[in-house]
Amino acid sequence: MTDLNSYIAKLDKAIEKYIPSKNTPLYESLYKPKDLFRIPLDDAKKMQLKTIKHSFIHHYNNNQFYHNFCKEHSFSPEDIKTNEDLDKIPLIPDKFFKDYPNGKEFATWLANIYTGDLPKIVIKQKKPTYDDVIDAFNRAGIIVTYSSGTGGRHTFVPRDQRTFLNSEYILAKSFVTMVYPFWEYDSYGYLLMPNPRKNFIYAGKAVEVYFDAVKDVDVAIDRRVTTELISMTMGGAGGIKSKFVRYFAYKKSKKMIDDIIAWLEKHENTDHKITFVGAPYILYAVMEKLKKQGRTFNFGERGGVGTGGGWKIHENKRIPVSDFRKEVQNVLGFKDKYILDIYGMVEGNGWMVHCPEGHYLHVPYSFYKPLVLDDEFKPADYGEWGRFAFLDGAAQSYPGFIVTGDRVRLLKRCPVCDRPGPVLEPEVKRAKGEDVRGCAEEVRKMLSSDLGS
Amino acid sequence: MYSLHEIKTRGYLPPKRLRRLLFYGFLALGKVFITNMKDIKKLSSLSNTKRRYHRPPRRFEIPQYNKNMKYCTKDERYLRPTMYCNSHAPEIVALAHQLGAYQKSDQEFAEAAFEFAKRKLILEMLPLDGVENTLRRGTGTCLHELSVFVALCRAAGIKARYKLYSMNMIEAWSDTLADDPMVKKWSDAMGYFMIHGEAEAYVDGKWMVCDVGPTPERQAGSNIPITRFGEDSIGIWFSVIPGTIMEVESISFGLNAMMKLVFKVAPATVDNVNANILDQIKLGRKILAEKGEKEYDAEIRKNFKPKFPEPVLKKRHEIIFEK
Numbered sequence A: 001m002t003d004l005n006s007y008i009a010k011l012d013k014a015i016e017k018y019i020p021s022k023n024t025p026l027y028e029s030l031y032k033p034k035d036l037f038r039i040p041l042d043d044a045k046k047m048q049l050k051t052i053k054h055s056f057i058h059h060y061n062n063n064q065f066y067h068n069f070c071k072e073h074s075f076s077p078e079d080i081k082t083n084e085d086l087d088k089i090p091l092i093p094d095k096f097f098k099d100y101p102n103g104k105e106f107a108t109w110l111a112n113i114y115t116g117d118l119p120k121i122v123i124k125q126k127k128p129t130y131d132d133v134i135d136a137f138n139r140a141g142i143i144v145t146y147s148s149g150t151g152g153r154h155t156f157v158p159r160d161q162r163t164f165l166n167s168e169y170i171l172a173k174s175f176v177t178m179v180y181p182f183w184e185y186d187s188y189g190y191l192l193m194p195n196p197r198k199n200f201i202y203a204g205k206a207v208e209v210y211f212d213a214v215k216d217v218d219v220a221i222d223r224r225v226t227t228e229l230i231s232m233t234m235g236g237a238g239g240i241k242s243k244f245v246r247y248f249a250y251k252k253s254k255k256m257i258d259d260i261i262a263w264l265e266k267h268e269n270t271d272h273k274i275t276f277v278g279a280p281y282i283l284y285a286v287m288e289k290l291k292k293q294g295r296t297f298n299f300g301e302r303g304g305v306g307t308g309g310g311w312k313i314h315e316n317k318r319i320p321v322s323d324f325r326k327e328v329q330n331v332l333g334f335k336d337k338y339i340l341d342i343y344g345m346v347e348g349n350g351w352m353v354h355c356p357e358g359h360y361l362h363v364p365y366s367f368y369k370p371l372v373l374d375d376e377f378k379p380a381d382y383g384e385w386g387r388f389a390f391l392d393g394a395a396q397s398y399p400g401f402i403v404t405g406d407r408v409r410l411l412k413r414c415p416v417c418d419r420p421g422p423v424l425e426p427e428v429k430r431a432k433g434e435d436v437r438g439c440a441e442e443v444r445k446m447l448s449s450d451l452g453s
Numbered sequence B: 001m002y003s004l005h006e007i008k009t010r011g012y013l014p015p016k017r018l019r020r021l022l023f024y025g026f027l028a029l030g031k032v033f034i035t036n037m038k039d040i041k042k043l044s045s046l047s048n049t050k051r052r053y054h055r056p057p058r059r060f061e062i063p064q065y066n067k068n069m070k071y072c073t074k075d076e077r078y079l080r081p082t083m084y085c086n087s088h089a090p091e092i093v094a095l096a097h098q099l100g101a102y103q104k105s106d107q108e109f110a111e112a113a114f115e116f117a118k119r120k121l122i123l124e125m126l127p128l129d130g131v132e133n134t135l136r137r138g139t140g141t142c143l144h145e146l147s148v149f150v151a152l153c154r155a156a157g158i159k160a161r162y163k164l165y166s167m168n169m170i171e172a173w174s175d176t177l178a179d180d181p182m183v184k185k186w187s188d189a190m191g192y193f194m195i196h197g198e199a200e201a202y203v204d205g206k207w208m209v210c211d212v213g214p215t216p217e218r219q220a221g222s223n224i225p226i227t228r229f230g231e232d233s234i235g236i237w238f239s240v241i242p243g244t245i246m247e248v249e250s251i252s253f254g255l256n257a258m259m260k261l262v263f264k265v266a267p268a269t270v271d272n273v274n275a276n277i278l279d280q281i282k283l284g285r286k287i288l289a290e291k292g293e294k295e296y297d298a299e300i301r302k303n304f305k306p307k308f309p310e311p312v313l314k315k316r317h318e319i320i321f322e323k
C-alpha cells in the first residue's frame, strides 16, 4: 500500500493545474499539508490566521461594498491579531447573494460583489436574461455559479479562475484524502450531476476536477440546464412550456437510470474501480429499480461513493444518510468506509467530508474557519446547535465571510476517529424558515417525476 | 366607479414593476391552488379551522365630525383623495383634528398620525376597502393602515404617499404568517413576491418614511426594534429586492384582487393567519410589559446589528452594454 504522502502526490500530479499559486498563504495552508485533516492544531492555527487575514485584507482593500460594510461594523484589518479576532470579521448573510435585480442591472450587481478588477465583459442583449449575463461573464473568464431555493430564486456567486480552481482542488483533495487508499487515476467514474462543462450549477461545476482525477467519467445529465429551465421546473413559472419541460425531464430520467445500470453491468466482472459522485437521489433511484428487479451487485472494495447535498428522495421523503449507506452496501456491495457524504455550498469553497470511521463531517481548518452562530448571530460554543457560518480563505473573487441558513452542531473534534480538527454532525438541516436548497435538491426537483417509485 | 381621468392622473393602473409582481403572485397562487385542490376544499370551509379568529375590540373611539372642520381640498398630487384613501371622509377629518391638524406643526402632526396608525390599528388579513371602514373596524392589512396614515396627513394638508416593494420575509414573520400550511406553500411558491409597504409624509422639505404597519407589540413579538417616525425599516430588519421599490400616490388596481381571491378560496387559511397574528401580539405585549417598551427597544437595538449589507448598483466601466 502506498503511504499517504505519495498517494496525495499522485493526485497532485493528476490535478496539477488546480494547485494554488506559489508564495501565497493558501499554498502553505492548502497545498503543502498532505493530509488536510491531520494537520497538528497549533500549526493549523497559524496557517488559518495567516490565510484568512490575507484574504480579509484583500477584500477590504479591493471591494467597495464589503469595505463599506466593514466600516459600518467599525472593523478593519488592524483588528485581527489572533485566531479569536477572526470571529469578529463582518459576515454577509447568504441571502445577500439572492437579492439581485434583473436585466442589465443584474450584471452591474454581480460586478459590485466582485473583488478586484474585472476583465472587460460585453453584454450584447438589450434585455439580457440571467443566463445571458452568466454567459457573458463566462466568456470573460468569470464563472458565475448558482444554486437555488424555492420560488426559483437563485443564489449567484461570481468566481474568477483562481477561486474556482481552489474550490475544485479542495474538493478533490479532501475527498481523496478521506477515501485513502481507495483512489486511483486508472478508474471509472459516474457523475450524478449535470455535465459541468455545459452548466453552472455550483456543486456540479466544481466536480469538473473529477474528469482530471479519474481517467474515464460518464455523466448522468448531459445537457445544459439553464436557470430558466430550473425556474420552470421548480415553480417559478407555470404554463404549457414548463409542462413539456417536465415531461421530457421524466422521459430522460428513465433512460438515465437504465444507462447507469448498464454501466454497472459493464464493470461487474472486471477488476475496475468505480465511483459515483453527485446527487444521492439518482443513485437511490438506481437502487430502487435494482431492488424491484431483485438484483444486487458485489463490488466490494472496488466501489466508492461521494454524495453531495439533497437528501430528499421524493417531495415529502427525506432519507437519513446512514440508511442510504446501508442501501448502497446491500444493493451494490460497496464498503461503508468508501461511502462518504460531502457538504458544501455555493457561497463557499471549503468542503466538509465524512470520515470513513465515523461519518462525521470533517472541516478543513487550515484555511477555513467554521463558526456556529446563535439566534442573535453571536458565535456559540462547541456542541451547541446553531446557524453555520464560515470564513473562507480560498475565496478571492468575492468576500467569503458568510452566514448560511444551515443548522449544524460543531464539535471540537470527532467523537469517532483520531483526526484532530473540528467536525459537524453527520447531517445538516436547514434552519427554521429557510429554503430547502442545495444543488442536488435542484437537480432532483428538475427531474422530479417520480423516479424509481 | 372611477373616472378614466382619475384612473390616469392618480395612478390607479399598477406601474410596470407592480404589474410584474402581481403577475408572478397570481401565477404562484394559482399554482398552489391547482396543485392543492383537495386541501383547498377543506380550507374553504371555516368549520375545519383549528380555532376561529375573533376580531379584537377597536383600540380607539372615532371622534364626532362637524361641518366646520377644515380639511385640505386641493386637487394636487399627494394631497387629494385616491383609491381606498378618501382624505375627505368625515371620520378621517374628525380624527385628524383630534390629532392636532392645523394646530400642530407639520412635523408634530405627522408624528401624531404615525403613532396613531402604528399603535391603534391591528393587523388583520382582509380584502382592501376604504379608510372609513378601516377606522370603524380598527383592523386591516398593512395597506389599510398605510392608507389611514396617508389620508390623515392629506386631510391636514401634508403631502403623503405610499412606498411599496417586494420584501424578504423575515423568519419571525414567516413563522406567524406562514405557519398555516397553505400560506407556507404560497409564500414558498411566491418566493420574493411579497408586497409590503411603508408610507412617506413630506415634512419640511423632506420625505419622512413611516413604518406604520407593525404595532410595537408585533415588533417585540418578532424580536425586532420598534421603528420610529422617519426611520426606514428597510435595512433595519428586512431587506428589499433591489429594483422593486415604488413610490406612488395611490394603491392601484390588482392588489386587491389577490387578497379577495385568497379570502374567497381559503377563508380558513385567512382565519388561521389572523388568529396567529393575535398570538404574536399577545406574546409581544407580554415582552413589553415585562421589560418596558423603551428598555426593550434599547436592548434589541444594541444586539441588533445590521445584518444586511447594502447591495450596490454602481456602474462599472468594465461592463459594456452593447444595446
Ligand SMILES: [Zn+2]
Pocket (backbone or CB within 6 Å): A355, A357, A358, A359, A360, A362, A414, A415, A416, A417, A418, A419, A423
Ligand atoms: Zn471522524
